[in-house]
Amino acid sequence: MIPYIRRKSILELLHDKDIIYLEEIVEHVGVSLATVRRDLRALEEESKIDILKGGAARIRKNVAERSLSEKVDLNKDEKELIGGYAATLVKDGEFIFIGPGTTEHWIIKHLEGKDVTVVTNGAYHIDELRRYNINTIMLGGEVKNSIAVIFGPSTLHQIKDMSFDVCFIGASGYTTNQGPSTSDISVAEINKVAIQNCKKVYIILDTTKLGKTSRFNFANSPDIDYKVITTINAVKVYQEDKRFIIVE
Numbered sequence: 299m300i301p302y303i304r305r306k307s308i309l310e311l312l313h314d315k316d317i318i319y320l321e322e323i324v325e326h327v328g329v330s331l332a333t334v335r336r337d338l339r340a341l342e343e344e345s346k347i348d349i350l351k352g353g354a355a356r357i358r359k360n361v362a363e364r365s366l367s368e369k370v371d372l373n374k375d376e377k378e379l380i381g382g383y384a385a386t387l388v389k390d391g392e393f394i395f396i397g398p399g400t401t402e403h404w405i406i407k408h409l410e411g412k413d414v415t416v417v418t419n420g421a422y423h424i425d426e427l428r429r430y431n432i433n434t435i436m437l438g439g440e441v442k443n444s445i446a447v448i449f450g451p452s453t454l455h456q457i458k459d460m461s462f463d464v465c466f467i468g469a470s471g472y473t474t475n476q477g478p479s480t481s482d483i484s485v486a487e488i489n490k491v492a493i494q495n496c497k498k499v500y501i502i503l504d505t506t507k508l509g510k511t512s513r514f515n516f517a518n519s520p521d522i523d524y525k526v527i528t529t530i531n532a533v534k535v536y537q538e539d540k541r542f543i544i545v546e
Contacts (some may be wrong), residue, residue, distance in 0.1 A: 304329065305337050310372070312347060312357050315470060315512055316481045320353045322510070370400040376504035376529045381405040383545045384466050384502055384527055388414055392463035395492045396420065398447045398485065399468030401502050406430060417460060419453055419488055422446035442484065449484035457491050465496040469503050471510035472526065474539065478503070479512040486514035493517055499524035500543075505531040 304327055311326050312318055323334050338355050341347045349355050370377075381404025388394055390413040396402045398420030406423060409416070410430040418427075419437040427434045439453035467489050469478035478501045480486050493499050493516070501517065505528055517524055528536065530546045537544050 301337065301340075304333075305341055308334075308337055308341065309346065309357075311506075312355060313369075314506065315510065317350065317354050317356045320355070323355070370403055372400070373504040373506055376531065377401050377404040379529050379545045380502050380504065380527050382408050383543070384500060385409050385412075387498075387500065388412060388464055390414065393417070393461070395457075395460075395462045395465040395467075395496065396423065397465075397467040397489060397492075398422065398445070401468040401504060402466055405466055405502075406432065417457070417462070419448040419457075420446065421448055437488075442482070445482065445485075447482065447485055449488060453488060454491060457488060457495070460495055462492065462496040464498045464500070465492050466500050466502050467492065467516075469501055469507055469516075470512035471507050472501065472503055473509060473511055474535070476511055476515050477501075477518040477522075478526075479515045481512045481514070483514050486516040489516040493522060493524070501526045503528055505529055505533075508532055508536055 307327055308323055311323060320331060320334055324331050327334065338347065338349050342349050345358060347355050348358050380401060384405045385408030388409060393415050396405060396416050396418045398418065402420065403423060403426060406426045407430055409432050415433040415435060416427060417435045417437065421441055424436065437448050437453045437456050439448045439450035441448055470481045471479045501524055525543050526541050527543045527545060530544055532544060536542050
């Protein structure tokens with residue numbers, strides 16, 4: 299892999315998580331630790347990342363975040379498969395929660411023509427829900443512009459009084475031991491309440507999120523019953539996990 303492509307791959311990985319350790323980058327890119335260190339130094343010199351003590355790195359805060367429209371198209375083929383399958387699990391008359399993430403966004407168009415009501419705290423979903431004429435309840439509250447998420451006490455108050463037939467919630471990372479996690483505490487809080495108030499819970503994620511952890515777990519209790527929807531690109535350990543639904 300040429301250096302430009304390799305560094306582009308490292309940046310994409312760093313955009314998905316707030317902080318990532320060098321060993322994870324080595325595994326992701328498939329090169330030596332020494333090569334990763336050289337790439338990170340080059341990216342730091344370009345003011346794109348910060349190298350942290352303890353063998354970690356993160357995107358430099360003064361660098362513009364990847365736009366949500368760009369994030370929606372990351373791993374587009376997998377997200378399209380996941381979204382299409384997830385929509386088949388929804389029946390007419392159901393009251394469903396869709397999380398604010400970009401993988402969840404791919405479910406919406408497949409709900410066209412179904413008699414359902416979608417509840418969401420994803421401000422980015424509004425235009426798509428309107429485009430496909432889907433009955434929608436948009437939760438109110440503060441708006442975190444960087445990720446187009448609606449959050450806060452009023453958001454939690456509203457969702458606590460709701461009971462969902464199905465929930466579809468994305469994640470920044472997933473491991474067998476810790477379950478799904480997200481980089482934003484406000485997203486985690488709302489996810490927890492939605493899961494508590496839902497009959498059927500589905501965690502949806504493309505395979506780049508597998509084996510990674512983010513800051514805040516939101517469904518790691520053994521009492522929480524959920525399924526994970528991902529694609530055939532998942533490694534064998536996940537394909538054999540009874541919690542997983544593998545989409546081809």
